[in-house]
Amino acid sequence: MTAPLEGLRVLELGQLIAGPFSTMLLGYFGADVIKVEPPDGGDPLRTWRHVHNGTALWWYAMGRNKRCITADLRQEEARALIRRLVEQCDVVVENFRPGRLEAWGLGYEALKAINPRIIMVRISGFGQTGPYARRPGFAAVAEGMGGLRYVNGFPDRPPARANLSLGDTIGGLHAVLGLLLALHHRDGKGTGEGQVVDVALYESIFNLMESSLPEYATAGVVRERHGSTVSGIVPTNVYPCADGRYIIIGGNADSIFKRLMRAIDRPDLAEDASLATNDGRVPQAARIDDAIGAWTSARPYDEAFAILDAADVPCGPIYSVADQMTDPHFAARGLIEHVTVASGEDVAIPAIAPQLSATPGRTTWPGPPLGAHNAEVYGDMLGLSAETLDDLKTRGVI
Numbered sequence: 030m031t032a033p034l035e036g037l038r039v040l041e042l043g044q045l046i047a048g049p050f051s052t053m054l055l056g057y058f059g060a061d062v063i064k065v066e067p068p069d070g071g072d073p074l075r076t077w078r079h080v081h082n083g084t085a086l087w088w089y090a091m092g093r094n095k096r097c098i099t100a101d102l103r104q105e106e107a108r109a110l111i112r113r114l115v116e117q118c119d120v121v122v123e124n125f126r127p128g129r130l131e132a133w134g135l136g137y138e139a140l141k142a143i144n145p146r147i148i149m150v151r152i153s154g155f156g157q158t159g160p161y162a163r164r165p166g167f168a169a170v171a172e173g174m175g176g177l178r179y180v181n182g183f184p185d186r187p188p189a190r191a192n193l194s195l196g197d198t199i200g201g202l203h204a205v206l207g208l209l210l211a212l213h214h215r216d217g218k219g220t221g222e223g224q225v226v227d228v229a230l231y232e233s234i235f236n237l238m239e240s241s242l243p244e245y246a247t248a249g250v251v252r253e254r255h256g257s258t259v260s261g262i263v264p265t266n267v268y269p270c271a272d273g274r275y276i277i278i279g280g281n282a283d284s285i286f287k288r289l290m291r292a293i294d295r296p297d298l299a300e301d302a303s304l305a306t307n308d309g310r311v312p313q314a315a316r317i318d319d320a321i322g323a324w325t326s327a328r329p330y331d332e333a334f335a336i337l338d339a340a341d342v343p344c345g346p347i348y349s350v351a352d353q354m355t356d357p358h359f360a361a362r363g364l365i366e367h368v369t370v371a372s373g374e375d376v377a378i379p380a381i382a383p384q385l386s387a388t389p390g391r392t393t394w395p396g397p398p399l400g401a402h403n404a405e406v407y408g409d410m411l412g413l414s415a416e417t418l419d420d421l422k423t424r425g426v427i
Contacts, residue, residue, distance in 0.1 A: 032059020092396020
């Protein structure tokens with residue numbers, strides 16, 4: 030089957046998470062991604078988190094389907110090779126600090142002069158313009174400035190973060206969105222025009238903040254931390270069960286609330302006119318949560334889940350990755366892929382959503398060794414001989 034992005038060639042400049050995450054998505058759905066890494070160690074992600082036999086297990090997922098080449102962009106000779114590759118690419122994705130590529134002669138205007146159709150996706154902490162543009166922009170800072178950290182956690186404790194680099198991955202998703210919009214303008218509309226897609230991590234987080242801005246601007250309401258609940262929506266919470274597990278219950282739709290109350294043997298609350306709609310339930314959230322918590326605490330998770338599921342109430346567990354690996358639904362949906370890495374070992378990596386019926390994505394190969402595709406890319410695309418490549422490698426250009 031033809032992948033949806035087959036025929037699209039993407040040159041990846043940069044490292045770590047946001048840019049490489051976006052190109053991983055593109056490569057999974059068929060784009061030819063050429064990843065450029067420094068020859069002295071490559072992308073630091075190769076050794077981040079859990080390292081097994083010299084390579085981070087994360088790398089096998091993040092580097093999947095990418096053709097990996099090396100080039101020391103600090104050297105003009107290497108930058109000349111990159112310019113030649115740009116002639117044959119559709120897209121450049123980069124996540125350097127703004128101004129870095131311009132200093133190297135690889136900014137958008139320079140690349141546009143080489144290839145007018147080029148689309149340049151630029152990912153940074155604060156965008157390419159504005160007073161903060163040149164600041165280093167890590168995901169943690171973006172999550173703070175974008176508003177996510179302020180509302181995450183419990184009201185009596187400092188703001189918390191998820192044990193993930195959400196700012197980076199959410200920024201990467203916005204990069205893919207921006208690229209697809211630019212591709213439609215260039216190819217779908219037939220304009221042939223390239224452009225810059227300017228993705229700021231803090232703005233990607235800001236996009237998630239729902240109604241926070243109009244609520245403050247119009248009503249002076251600042252959304253605060255609410256622990257395991259969501260402000261203004263009742264009931265939706267995490268409740269303890271008798272066996273030490275927790276169950277997530279979302280009963281905030283009016284009809285679901287009635288079914289939930291009957292399922293937990295509280296018909297009095299189901300028929301309480303003051304609780305019939307969400308605006309009436311919000312002031313009585315503690316009363317409702319106490320009733321639900323008392324019911325769940327008296328029975329083990331499996332029993333609570335079975336009763337609520339039978340009543341068609343949205344509910345479910347809090348899974349660790351160990352739980353996910355053994356859940357039959359994860360297996361049925363094909364969310365766990367197995368790949369053979371360079372050492373010959375089998376490694377499990379996550380599949381990528383969404384699932385397309387006619388043109389699904391897939392992992393063709395896991396993250397490869399550093400410089401694995403130098404000969405293929407520099408030789409086939411640029412016509413460099415083996416002797417030339419050996420010389421460039423000896424001198425540290427690639």
